[in-house]
Amino acid sequence: MVFKHRRHRVLSAAVTATFLANLVSFVPAPADFPGALDSEEPLIAAYVVGADGTPIPLDEVPFKSEDAPSEGPSISPYLLDFGQWVSCIQIGNENDVFMNYQFAKDGQIQDVRLKCGNDYYGYRHIKKKHETDWNKLMTAGEALGWVPESQGIESWDDLMAQSAGMVLFGWQNTGYNPGNSKRCAIAKVQWYRMDTFQVVLSKRIIVVFATDSDRLITAYPPKDQNTQTCYPS
Helix, strand or coil, X not given: CCCCCCCCEEECHHHHHHHHHCCCCCCCCXXXXXXXXXXXXXXXXXXXXXXXXXXXXXXCCCEEECCCCCCCCCCCCCCCCHHHHHHHHHHCCCCCEXXXXXXXXXXXXXXXXXXCXXXXXXXXXXXXXXXXXXXXXXXXHHHCCCCHHHHCCCCHHHHHHXXXXXXXXXXXXXXXXXXXXXEEEEEEEEEEECCCCEEEEEEEEEEEEECCCCEEEEEECCCCCCCCCCCCC
């Protein structure tokens, strides 16, 4: 595995709200489709489909480095650098934070953080339970001609982390379990042919997080892809 430096990133509610406000409702036509094909664009691109049906490019919602200028996006490959990998995987520092997200519902915003975690939540839990699922999804996209690097994705955990943030931001449905203080969010990640604007691959993604803390618990493509709702057990 190759590691590159990666600073913590945060999904800015204000910036992303402005970003979505400027997007038109989804009409599959070159003039309206965000990221429409030009001579230098890859043929296949991944989008998350928001609650209103608007496709949002997986790499264009502005995740931010904590010390980056607020007006620009900061997407770079590799979720963990070498030091973070050692601290989390080798030493087991559960509270190491790799990504900062926000979830908004009914006018309330909750901070959600992807932490190193352990066998039951966070990066280590997702790696143990769902690394294979994310690798399969990445491979399926590549088989269709998708170039993950064109959207700042170098490995399964990049795809997981960016998808999780996008689902929390543009969720289609959500469920809450008061018995264990968990909430889930679900949305689709879709791969489009940018010359025809046709969906060539579509996968629902579920993200589960705690409502009594800032922990992201898990993120994965469910085996039952027909499900349109989620409930965190």
